[in-house]
Amino acid sequence: MDYENKLVLAPMVRIGTLPFRLLAAQYGADITYGEEIIDHKMVKLLTQYGAIITFEVGVINYVLVECKRGRNEYLGSVDFVEKGTNNVVFRTCDQERNQVVFQMGTSDAVRALTAAKIVCKDVAAVDINMGCPKSFSVSGGMGAALLSKPELIHDILTTLKRNLNVPVTCKIRLLKSPQDTVELARRIEKTGVAALAVHGRKVADRPRDPAKWSEIADIVAALSIPVIANGDVFEYDDFQRIKIATGASSVMVARGALWNASIFSPEGRLHWEDVKKEYVRKSILWDNDIKSTKHTLKDIIMHYSCLELPEGKAVNKSETLADLAKLYGEEKYYHFVNENRVLLKSIYFDQRCHQNHLLVKFTTYCKHLFIQGGFLVANY
Ligand SMILES: Cc1cc2nc3c(=O)[nH]c(=O)nc-3n(C[C@H](O)[C@H](O)[C@H](O)COP(=O)(O)O)c2cc1C
Secondary structure, eight states, X not given: OOOSSOEEEOOOTTTOSHHHHHHHHHHTOSEEEOOOEEHHHHEEEESOSSSSEEEEETTEEEEEEEOEXXXXXXXXXXXXXXXXXXXXEEEEOGGXXXXXXXXXXXXXXXXHHHHHHHHGGGSSEEEEEEOOOOHHHHHTTOGGGGGGOXXXXXXXXXXXXXXXXXXXXEEEEEOSSHHHHHHHHHHXXXXXXXXXXXXXXXXXXXXXXXXXXXXXXXXXXXXXXXXEEESOOOSHHHHHHHHHHHOOSEEXXXXXXXXXXXXXXXXOOOXXXXXXXXXXXXXXXXXXXXXXXXXXXXXXXXXXXXXXXXXXXXXXXXXXXXXXXXHTTOHHHHHHHHHHHHHHHHHHHHHHHTTOHHHHHHHHHHHIIIIISOHHHHTO
């Protein structure tokens, strides 16, 4: 993975699922971070039987339950599914294999490595979130809590770096003084990370406080690894502005992309209503989780309009992707995608039963063009 001159979609909880990442990539994002996933979601210690590894802690026998990786033949995706609940914790696909970053929340090197090993063959890089100020993260010793524990940072990053074959990075916030941030960044660089993303705000700062690009510049000047600058990029021209102001190798954008993912397009932004519709179609195509789809739509609507208006209320009331398809006039598309999924899956399985590998390969290829390409379906 190359971190020079890249436009990067920032990690965003409940937003950065597969459809949103592909949307950003379609408009020009080079690297797309997934939403933060807590390592506990990938690996669990349970006091029950029937799992992969058992070991003793004190007098109790624990089992390590890992998320199961599988190809979803319906969608053409790779799913990591929580055992027991069958909830999809992380969904990706071959199309984004070389640009998707798996971001993780962790407070423990061994657990982080166990979780990262489950996904590392399907992603371009693994990143550790060291900036989240939310109490859920900090109280669990994750996110911004790590910023005051350089030994633990070192432990986590070196453990991942030594044992994974993909680049390892982390994303930090600014510390109280520029000197402290630079010192921490230097320690992080020594762990061998491939790049460092810096959100130019301090832990106590609010999103409305201006990002401190000059303090990102101090870090860039002190390091030789690529720095990814993040904070207050709202227009395409801001990519260049922040690069010049900080000297950073690459630029990461969160809210600017959430509100209009076509921010990455050098040809200029599309109308947000069109981008939103494209997001709905991609959510249908990849059978995105309804809660996350609604959450993303509500964030977009709140920015441009108001949730109390009819569209916002209708999104709130929607219970399924079919409801959203109806709301956005995408019913034909919804039925087309779902009917053809069933058809392609049945051909695929039929042929697999006959063990005709060439036919299976051909059908998989057609399916790839047909379903994953999205454009064929989207133009329907
Ligand atoms: C809705 C939302 C969710 C976020 N979730 C994450 C996350 O999962 N991991 C993370 O490191 N930062 C997360 N952030 C922080 C952003 O990645 C980014 O650092 C911050 O918003 C500053 O960038 P911006 O000024 O371009 O918005 C989130 C931000 C937003 C707005």
